[in-house]
Amino acid sequence: MPYSAEISRASPTAFLFLLDQSASMQDPFGGAEQKGDAAPSKARVLADTVNDLLRNLVLRCAKDEGVRDYFHVGVLGYGERVQPLVEPAAGHGAPGELVPISALADRPKRMGERLEEDGDGSERRVKFPVWFDPQAKNGTPMCQALDQAAQTARRWIDAHPRSFPPVAVNVTDGEATDGEPLRYAQQLRSFATDDGEALLFNVHLSESEEPAVELPSAPGELPPEEYAEALFQMSSRLPFAMRSAAESEGYRVDLDTRGFVFNADPGALVRFLEIGTRPSNLR
Amino acid sequence: MGGRERGSTEALRWRAFGISKEGAAAGDYEDAFAVSGDAGAGVPFRAALADGATESVFARHWAQLLADGFASDGAAIFAEKRPAAQAAWADAVDDPSGALPWYTAAKVADGAFATLLGLSLRPGERAWQAASVGDGNLFHLREGALRRAWPRDDAEGDAFVLATDAAAAWLLRTGPAAALDWATHDAFSEAVRHARSEGLLENDDTTVAVVHIK
Numbered sequence: 001m002p003y004s005a006e007i008s009r010a011s012p013t014a015f016l017f018l019l020d021q022s023a024s025m026q027d028p029f030g031g032a033e034q035k036g037d038a039a040p041s042k043a044r045v046l047a048d049t050v051n052d053l054l055r056n057l058v059l060r061c062a063k064d065e066g067v068r069d070y071f072h073v074g075v076l077g078y079g080e081r082v083q084p085l086v087e088p089a090a091g092h093g094a095p096g097e098l099v100p101i102s103a104l105a106d107r108p109k110r111m112g113e114r115l116e117e118d119g120d121g122s123e124r125r126v127k128f129p130v131w132f133d134p135q136a137k138n139g140t141p142m143c144q145a146l147d148q149a150a151q152t153a154r155r156w157i158d159a160h161p162r163s164f165p166p167v168a169v170n171v172t173d174g175e176a177t178d179g180e181p182l183r184y185a186q187q188l189r190s191f192a193t194d195d196g197e198a199l200l201f202n203v204h205l206s207e208s209e210e211p212a213v214e215l216p217s218a219p220g221e222l223p224p225e226e227y228a229e230a231l232f233q234m235s236s237r238l239p240f241a242m243r244s245a246a247e248s249e250g251y252r253v254d255l256d257t258r259g260f261v262f263n264a265d266p267g268a269l270v271r272f273l274e275i276g277t278r279p280s281n282l283r
Numbered sequence: 284m285g286g287r288e289r290g291s292t293e294a295l296r297w298r299a300f301g302i303s304k305e306g307a308a309a310g311d312y313e314d315a316f317a318v319s320g321d322a323g324a325g326v327p328f329r330a331a332l333a334d335g336a337t338e339s340v341f342a343r344h345w346a347q348l349l350a351d352g353f354a355s356d357g358a359a360i361f362a363e364k365r366p367a368a369q370a371a372w373a374d375a376v377d378d379p380s381g382a383l384p385w386y387t388a389a390k391v392a393d394g395a396f397a398t399l400l401g402l403s404l405r406p407g408e409r410a411w412q413a414a415s416v417g418d419g420n421l422f423h424l425r426e427g428a429l430r431r432a433w434p435r436d437d438a439e440g441d442a443f444v445l446a447t448d449a450a451a452a453w454l455l456r457t458g459p460a461a462a463l464d465w466a467t468h469d470a471f472s473e474a475v476r477h478a479r480s481e482g483l484l485e486n487d488d489t490t491v492a493v494v495h496i497k
Contacts, residue, residue, distance in 0.1 A: 006486070008306055062386040064340050065310075105386050124392070127385050 002196035003239030004280060005164040007070050013279055014072045014098050014156050014166035015057070017050055018145045020205075021079030024174055025136035029265055030206035042173055042205050043134035045266050050075065050171075051130050053273050054086075058105040058129075067105040072098035074152060077135060078145035085132035096148070098156055104131070142176035146184035146200075153198045154191045164279045165193045169259075170234075171269070173205040175227055185234035199236040201259030201276045203269055204228070212268045215246055215275075217256040228262050235260035238275075245278035288468065290318065292328060294406035295497055300471035301490040305479060313337065314447050314490040315346035315397075317354035327403040327412075329354050330492050332419050334447040336396035340387060341376050345395035348372055353401035358414040360399070400445055406496050411443070420451030422459035429459055443494045449487035453478055462493050 007013050021043065028039035040048075054073065061068045074097075075085040088099045089107060108129030116126045153166040168188060191198045206212065213222055215238070222228040235258040238246060243253045249271055251257075261272045289298040303312035313335035319328055331353035335342030348368045352360035360368065376391050383391065398417025405411070413421050413433055422444040423431040432455060444462045446454055454462060457478070465471045471491070478484035 010306055058386050059389055060338075062340060062390050063311075064343070064387075066384075067386060106384070111385060126389070126392075129385060 001240070003164065003241065005162065005193070005195035007164055007280060009068050009070065011163045012070050012072055012100075012160065013164040014074070014153070014160075015277055016074040016076065016098070016149050016152065016166060016168040017053075018142075018149055018168060018170040018172075019046055019050065019075065019077050019085070020140060020142070020172040020174070021077040021135045021137065022140040022174060022177075023079070023136055023138055024207075025079070025134075027173075027207075030208045030210070030263070041134065041136065043136040046171060046205070046269070047132060047134035049266070049269055049273065051128075051132070052270075053277065054104065054131055055129055057277060058101055061101050062105070067102040069100040069102050071101040072156065073101055073104055074098045074149075075132065076145050076149060077132070078141045079135060079139070080137040082141055082145045082148055096152065098152065105129075109133075139177035140172065140174050141178040142170070142172060142181045143179040143184050146170070146181055146188055150184065150188035150191065150198075153188060157191050157193050157198070160193065162194045165191075165196050165198045167199045167201070167276060167279060169201045169203065169273065169276050171203045171205065173207060182230055182234055189236060196239065197236070199239070199259065199276075200234060201272070202231045202235045203261045203264050203272055204231055205269065206263040206265055208263065210263050212264050213262040214264075214268055214272065215251050215253060215257050216260060216262075217254050217258065222262055231262065232258060232260055239279070241280040242275055242278055245275045249275060251275075287318070293497075295328060295404065295494055297330060297492065297494045298465075299490070299492040300465060300468060301488070302472055302475050304486050304488050306486070307488075312488050313343040313346060314488045315343065315350040316490060316492055317347070317350035318492075319354045327357070327405045328494075329357060329401060329403050330443075330445060330494055331399060331401040332445045332447055332490055332492055333400075334398040334417065334419060334488065334490070339393065339395040340390040341372070342395045342397055344375055345372050346397040346399075349397055349399045350401075353399060353414075357403055358401065358412075360401075361414060361416065398447070400447075402443055402445060402494065404443070404494065404496070418448040418451070420446050420448075420455070422446070422451075422454065422462075424460055424463065427460040427463060432459070441496045445492040445494075447488065447490045449485040450489045450491050453484040453489075454491070456483055462491050463495075465493075 025043035026041050061070045077085050111127050115123045238257050246253045299316045315333045318330045331350040333346035333350040335346035352368050356364045398419050400415040400419030403412045421433045424442040444459045
């Protein structure tokens with residue numbers, strides 16, 4: 001069965017996050033204008049959400065002796081230019097390569113502190129890591145970002161031919177300004193390990209107050225926009241373990257369910273990132 | 284697996300086997316086993332298995348505290364003796380100087396998790412009692428034949444086999460009497476290796492304890 005490789009230190013998997021950093025990411029989420037100027041920008045929400053996700057990925061790998069390298073991680077921003085937002089330490093892989101999660105854990109850009117509610121209602125101070133800050137500038141070079149992600153995935157697969165294949169999650173609020181991304185998406189998804197083809201999921205952030213379309217199985221479920229259909233076609237079907245994760249989050253899924261959310265609000269973004277990073281059980 | 288691996292009393296002999304999941308270092312083993320000291324008159328013999336959760340940190344230590352707690356206090360470890368065990372775990376992982384990295388500190392704050400299965404025997408009275416939280420299993424055999432698998436279905440007898448989750452699923456499939464034949468740890472390791480390669484045993488920490496009534 002594809003997408004069932006056991007994930008271990010000897011056989012890790014890879015996560016690649018592609019984050020839109022175009023100028024429109026300065027705007028708040030759809031419908032938030034009425035709430036006043038204090039509404040955080042899409043760029044801010046996305047940076048906070050992905051920093052949080054990276055923290056959770058680290059915690060899933062943390063054991064008594066340190067962080068086990070079950071995952072290799074990359075974060076690519078695309079806006080003013082295409083740039084890696086996390087980098088391997090000097091001497092641990094070429095710039096632009098994926099970072100073992102233990103190295104990521106030990107090298108956040110800085111530690112922040114916030115109050116979190118405990119189970120019993122009291123509050124405790126919790127340190128949280130920040131790897132990158134929000135940015136929003138210029139156009140949307142999504143094709144170039146997908147192309148870079150594909151090359152990174154291909155090199156990683158060469159070194160890990162039997163692993164659960166890389167999972168790429170692209171989060172954007174608009175159309176590519178550098179060409180037709182479907183071709184680049186297909187290229188990325190054509191690289192495969194023995195366990196299956198690389199997976200590409202897409203999250204489109206809301207510009208309107210329309211309700212989100214989460215995890216559709218057919219284009220008919222989408223609003224009649226060419227752009228929505230293109231992102232749908234770019235998105236992989238969810239493998240078994242992620243369908244289970246989606247079901248336990250309350251979604252109805254089938255064999256055709258795509259890893260795609262259109263018009264996502266912040267809640268839908270968080271839910272989807274959680275589902276898309278549940279490849280299978282860790283060993 | 285550390286600690287004692289075999290022993291006997293006037294009325295019984297016991298033996299424990301444990302092996303970590305394949306591809307993991309021996310130090311990654313997170314099951315725990317404990318037996319009571321030599322039972323005095325009127326005191327039952329106790330054996331306990333605990334399975335520390337992979338998701339938590341210092342789970343092996345918590346599993347050992349629970350197994351030791353059952354061995355010395357019986358089912359009270361599930362109730363009035365539990366807070367002391369929790370305090371012992373918290374003391375052991377306490378980090379007053381803040382030396383732990385942020386991720387270890389965050390996981391310590393979440394606590395640790397383990398299953399626990401305990402068996403109390405009074406061979407003189409031909410009586411036994413078992414208590415469990417989680418997916419550990421107990422098999423009761425007589426003359427090599429399974430009398431009862433608990434809590435999987437619905438006595439007095441002559442052998443008991445305690446097993447953690449993956450080991451129990453395997454023994455249910457192939458017959459728990461096989462455990463009575465392991466004379467050495469090598470025999471156990473070989474059976475585990477074979478069962479894993481045949482797909483009969485999930486790759487997990489695997490712990491089995493056998494108690495024979497004489």
